[in-house]
Amino acid sequence: MKKILIVLVVGLFCAAVYILWDAGKKNQLSALLDEDAFLLIAHRGASAIAPEHTLASYQLAMDMNADYIEIDLQTTKDGVLVAFHDDTVDRTTDGSGRVADMDLADIKKLDAGSWFNAENPDRAKEEYVGIQVPTLEEIFKAFGDSANYYIETKQPDQSEGMEEKLLELLNQFELLEESQPKGKVIVQSFSADSLKAIHQLDEDIPLIQLIDTGHPFT
Structure with a gap:
């Protein structure tokens, strides 16, 4: 007993x-x-101390307890969603050209970290040399539902099916399940049409309409 x-x-x-x-x-x-x-949104990851929009940058943001990791989303020529801010790869890689004009295989050949070391010698790390541009799928595989995602659709008018591909990956990784908290994923865009497309696919995703004020940090 x-x-x-x-x-x-x-x-x-x-x-x-x-x-x-x-x-x-x-x-x-x-x-x-x-x-x-009061939410901490890691803009392009922990981009002040690691190369922006890389897995290293996102991991540091997670380590620093950011509430969200912010991802600028673009589509490669062969239709793969990647995390990249600028229209061209010139500023943050050793390559040149438009993201939309490059296949994923070409994007993956780029060094997306050495520029950061050159511009920030006090924060430079050897491991950043040769770091790759991540796909959205790779980001979801790395962090799953342990992260909250603040995603911006970039150039959606030039990327047919971007919204459908985004929702497909979100559903694949079960980030839109009812068990997930409201706001697990937030999507923002300068494109009202892109936001409308996402709302038609899933009306529960919180959306933010961006307005161009000429500010360089969006």
């Missing part, structure tokens, strides 16, 4: 701990879109 009682007590204790932990987790997650919440 004592053994049974001990097992029951231990079982109830563990259940209570789990319920409290689960409730705390749900409260924490539900606070993502709380209008009074």
Whole structure:
């Protein structure tokens, strides 16, 4: 009887701990879109201390407890979604040309980290040399549902099917499941048509309409 009682007590204790932990987790997650919440959004990852839009930059953002990692989304010539801000690869790689004019194989040959070392010798790391431009799928594989995603569709009018491909990957990695918190994924764009397309595909995704003010950091 004592053994049974001990097992029951231990079982109830563990259940209570789990319920409290689960409730705390749900409260924490539900606070993502709380209008009074102060959110840390890692712009292009931890881009001040690592090459922007690379897995290293996103990992550092996660290590620094960012609430969201921000991803600028573009489409390669062969239709693959990649994390890249500029229309061209000139500024942040050793290559040149438009992202939309390059196949993924060509994008993957680029060195997306050496420029950062050259411009930031005090933050340079040998591991950044030769670092690659990641695909959105690679980002989701690396971080899964441990991260919250703040995604911007770039050049959607020149990337037919971008929204469908984005939703396909979000669903593949179960980031839009009901079990996920509201605001797990947020999508923003300068294109109202792109946001409308996403809303038609999934009306529950929070959307943000960007307005061009000439600011260079969007």
